[in-house]
Amino acid sequence: MADKALKTFKQRIRQLTRRSGGRNLSEIAERLRAYMPGWKAYFQLAQTPKVFRELDEWIRHRLRAVQLKHWRRGTTMYRELKAMGASDEDARKVAANSRGWWRNSRMRLNRAMPIAYFDRLGVPRLS
Template identity: 85%
Template sequence: MADKAKEAFKQRIREMTRRSGGRSLPEIVERLRAYLPGWKACFQLAQTPRVFRELDEWIRHRLRAVQLKHWRRGTTMYRELKAMGASETDARQVAANSRRGWRNSRFLLNRAMPVAYFDRLGVPRLS
C-alpha cells in the first residue's frame, strides 16, 4: 500500500475523530461505519494484513483518547474506568495523568477498553 494513500486515510480519520469536535463516541463510530468499509473495499486486493492491523490499532487508540477527553477530569476518569471494570491501580494511574490523553490511551486503557468493547460499539475492522 502506498504511503500517500495511508497518510490520506489517517488524515481523514483524524478529521473524524477530533477530540474537540463535540461529538459523542457513538456519533464518531457512525461516521467511521460509513467511511471504513468503502476504504477497505478500495484496498482489499492489497496483500497487506499487517498494515490493516496497524491501522485498526491506531483507530482504536484515537477512540480511547477521544473517550478520555470526554471524561475531562481525573475524578470522572477514575469513576468511569472503575465502572467499566478496570483495576484500582489502572484507574488511579490514568486519573493521575488526566492531561496526558494520548499517552494514557495506549497501554492501561487497553485492559478497560479492549477490542471487544469497540466491537460492541460497532467500529468496523479493517483486518
Template identity: 45%
Template sequence: MRRRARSRSHTHANSSASPSNRAQVNGRIAPKALTRFKDRIRELTQRTRGVSADQMIGTLHRYLTGWRGYFGFCETPSVLQRPDEWVRRRVRCFFWKQWKRGRTRFRELTARGVSRGPCRPDGGFSARCMETEQ
C-alpha cells in the same frame, strides 16, 4: 445459432488475468492512500469537534467499512494492522478528552474492565492506567 461465451485471457500475452500473473500480484496500499486515510481519521476523531461519541463512532464506522471494502485485497496483514492500532488510539484519546474529571475517568475505565490497581478514584492517574486499558 448461439455462441458460447469463452475466456479471452488467452488472446493477450501480457494479460494480468492469466493464472501465472495472479500469483505475482502483491496487494499493497500506496503511501499516498495511507496518508489520505490518516488525514480523514484525524478529521473524524478531532477531540474538540463538538459531536457526540455515538455520532463520531457511526461516521467512523461508515468510513472504515468502506475503506476496508476497497483495500481488503491487501495480502500483508501488518499494513492493515498498524492503521487499526492507530485508529484505536485516536478513539481512546477522543474519549479521554470527553472524560474531563478524574472521577469520571476512573468510573468509565473501571466500567470497561480496567483493574483498579493503577487507577485511583480521586483522579490520580499514572501512565500505567492508560496502558492497561488496551
C-alpha cells in the same frame, strides 16, 4: 500500499475523530462506519494484513484518547474506568495523569476498553 493512500486515510480519520468535535463515541463510530468499509473494499486486494492491523490499532488508540478527553477530569476518569471494570490501580494511574490523553490511551486503557468494547460500539475493522 502507497504512502500517499495511507496518509490520506489517516488525515480523514483524524477529521472524523477529532477530540474537540463534541461527539460521543457512538456518533464517531457511526461516521467511521460510513467511511471505512468503502476504503477497505477498495484496498482489500492488497496483501498487507500488517498495515491493516496497525491501522486498526491506531484508530482504537485515537478513540480511547477521545474518550479520555471527554471525561476531562481525573475524578471522572477514575469513576468511569471503575464502572467499566478497570482495576483500581489502572484507574488511579490513568486518573492521576489526566491531561496526557494520547499517552494515557495506550497500555492501561487497553484493559478497560478492549477490542470487544469497540466491536459493541460498531467500530468497523480493517483486518
